[in-house]
Amino acid sequence: MDNKTLRNMLIGLAVLVILTPLGLLAIGETFGEWGNEELKDKIGYVPEGMEKISSLWEAPLPDYALPGFENFSASAIIYIISALLGVAICGGLLYYWGRRVTRDRPD
């Protein structure tokens, strides 16, 4: 990949990162991703097994948000930071791994 294409793709990615808060505007539910309370509203109970393992893991930034910072501008900033973390960690890991395994390859 030539440098110009790489640069343009990085610019494209940066624009997407800045625009990610648009994704916060979508209000609605996603099928099969209801929280326990939402499911209780739907069917009147929370299945027993689900209750046991649904809170198995506490993510540091649940749903790309920080609990307590709920107004739109704060959520937008945390959403962008989440996107940046995602880009840095996913991109960084694969870049590092890719460089290592292709160390001895000419192209």
Add this chain to the structure above:
Amino acid sequence: MHVPDGYLGPHTYIPLWILMIPIWAYAARRLSEELRSRQVPLLALSAAFSFVIMMFNVPIPGGSTGHAVGGAIVGIVLGPWAAVISISVALVLQALMFGDGGITAIPANCLTMAVLMPFSAYYIYRIISGKSDILSSRRVAAAAVAGYVSLTLAAGATGFLFGIQPILEQDASGMPLYMPYGLNVTMPAMLIEHVLGFGFLEALVTALIFAYIQKADPSLLIGAMRGPRGNSASSG
């Protein structure tokens, strides 16, 4: 399509872990053998892109929201085995750090979005493209169709995993232990919103990026013309 913890019972997620671990191991080995050093930035970008594109929630009529995955374009450009690794990295990070998709459900989500999706997209793209020129608009159309169909397939597979839960996992009185809705609800729910909505979004994303790469650096697409086990000596 990110299945959370609690929706799939152990009779589903344990076999899926057992299935996915060798797939990841094989994909990593294939990729480490076949990856070319000039593809490394693109590989890194692809995972970053997939991570970000999944944050763009889009509403569709009916009150549902969803997003594109990017699994199709990554499968087409870098090949399906590279996409397995790239999309899985994004999905695992989403689960661990952002609670988007469950920990127990990691192999389910990776199977649908990081395996089924790029593989189906890759083969659909190749079949429709045929022997057409790498710069032809037929290939853009092939990429769009691949995006649309592959996302829909992944959604259908997720609907299937959801829908078999009430059959597989019940308590002594026959109450569902995990996802309470059966196939009669989960299949149409997952399929309809992807057939009528998000599939078009994935098609658009796939076609736009494909057309850009065609214009900017079609040499990146040469790899997609070869079989999955590409011969890196032929275009070195």
